[in-house]
Amino acid sequence: MTEPVQRRARATRANLVAAAESIVAREGFGALRVEQVVKAAGVAKGTFFAHFADKDVLMEQLVAKRISRLLDALQTARRPSSAKGLAATLGPIVELLTCERYVFDLVQRASLADGPVAEALSRLDLILTGWFGGLFGAPPFRTDLPPKVMAEGIRAFTLMAMARHVANPGKGTNPGRALAVHVEAFLMPPE
Amino acid sequence: MTEPVQRRARATRANLVAAAESIVAREGFGALRVEQVVKAAGVAKGTFFAHFADKDVLMEQLVAKRISRLLDALQTARRPSSAKGLAATLGPIVELLTCERYVFDLVQRASLADGPVAEALSRLDLILTGWFGGLFGAPPFRTDLPPKVMAEGIRAFTLMAMARHVANPGKGTNPGRALAVHVEAFLMPPE
DNA sequence: GAAACGAATTGACCATGGTCATGTTTTGCG
DNA sequence: CGCAAAACATGACCATGGTCAATTCGTTTC
Structure with missing residues (x-):
């Protein structure tokens, strides 16, 4: 639950994470079962919950890691010069978060609380805020709003576009276009 | 699951709903257990799932009914004349949807799919769209955007403000102010 | 009214996330 | 070292949403 201090416990925890990652890679986030993880890691079920308050805590960690990897790419990208370009830039992140309903629900729940997912997303806010420029704004976007408020707006729109997408599977919704x-x-x- | 055709089945379904409503009134939405409902309704567990695909379907129905009651009041209210007034007008709905984390999560999942909750919320959209006037907009609000887009924006902001509120219990977040x-x-x- | 057939109901059973009293290993200390 | 305390691990057990083959009930047909 808190960071383990003994070497044995650190190894156990690492085993659990590795087992989980392997399962996710093979079968997706939503298919992961705690039983499966502990069996693959060779520990008892109780051990899992000694290391993670609940299943979601582990999943958040895995999802946050993926988000972070995408943000690394974003950070080196050029600032988009239009609304459409901005929406497109968010494409890979939208794709990750909507790849499974389970993932989206998790992220939505975690996105505004404390935790690794919120941390990752606030990094995204930082990137966006940077793009929108300093106190005086940066055309072609509106220049009368604080960048922070603009970033929050993007977050709200992105979440809604993704929510519509995952809530209507197979209906051909296009989160990118709605977002734009x-x-x-x-x-x-x-x- | 689909509308029952025999009198007996209609009565069973009504009993289930009544039992659930009574439990919710007494203990809240999140505390409701299927076992509890079927026991109070005097039927077997399997009967519950013959009438409702899952627990959420029943809960959505109950929540939607509550939302609808609030909308009846909204519909007769005067059109607010400022952003702050608009946010205040949404107060009762925000309060209902954030009264329990369980309720908010449910609504969030259901708000953009098919079902009674989405239906209720689209009624809200209709009211808002009306307030924003016809094709040419209605001051003091922006007049260059389609009312539908403005209503969707409000929806996105409201959801985010509520999400922040329920994700940070006891932190004194104020969804009304954030929304404004x-x-x-x-x-x-x-x- | 008896046969036949679909609607409605039942309850034992399952899957899965989570708990906790108990046992085992590691660490710090005299 | 010897030993007590803390950290760690265990697995039987629980809570709860959900399934389904078997059964009962209601309706239609002759």
Whole structure:
């Protein structure tokens, strides 16, 4: 639960994480079962819950790691120069978070609390805020709003677009396009 | 699951709903257990799942009914004349949806799919769209955006404000104020 | 009203996340 | 070292949502 101090415990924890990662890679996040993890790691079930308050804590950690990897790429990307470009830039992250309903629900629950997912996403906010420039804004986007508020707006729109997408499987919803509409509407200066 | 055709089955279903409503009134949504409901209704567990695909389907129905009652009041209310007023107007609904984390998660999952909750919320969208006026907009709000897009924006901001609130219990977050900030920023013309 | 057939109901059973009293290993200390 | 305390691990057990083959009930047909 808290960081283990003995070498044995650190190894156990690492085994659990490795086992979980391997299962996720093979069968997806939603298919992971605690029993499966502990069996693969060669420990008892109780041990799992001695290391993670609940299943979600482990899953958050795994998802956050994936998000972080995508953000590493984003960070070196060029600042997009249009609403559409901005929406497209978020594409890989949207894809990760909507790859499974289970993942999206997890992220949604975790995105505004404390924890690794929230941390990862606040890193995204930082990148966006940077793109929107300093106190005086950065065209072509609106220049009258604090970048922080704009970043929060993007977050809200992204979450909604993704929510619509995962709530209507097979209905051909396009989160990227929906997102672009809202970003366009709210982050570009009205004419 | 589908509407029952025999009188007996209709009565069973009504009993289940009544039992559930009574439990919710007494102990809240999150505390409701299927076992408890079937015991109170005097039927077997399997009967519950013959009438409702899963627990959530029943809960959605109950929550939607509550939302609808609040909307009846909203519908007769005067159109708010400021962003702050608009946020305040949504207060009762926000309060209902954030009264329990369980409720919020349920609503969030259901809000963009098919079902009674989505239906109730689309009624809210209709009211909002009405307030934002016809094709040419209605001051003091922005007049350059389709009312539908504005209503969707409000929905996104409301969901995010509520999510932050339920994700940080006891932290004194104020969904109404957070909402007002975003509504102000995005729905009022920039100056 | 008896046969036949689908609707409705039953309850034992299952899957799975989570708990906890107990046992084992490691560490720090005299 | 010897030993007590803390950290760690165990697995039987529990809570709860959900399944399904078997059974009972209601309705239709002749």
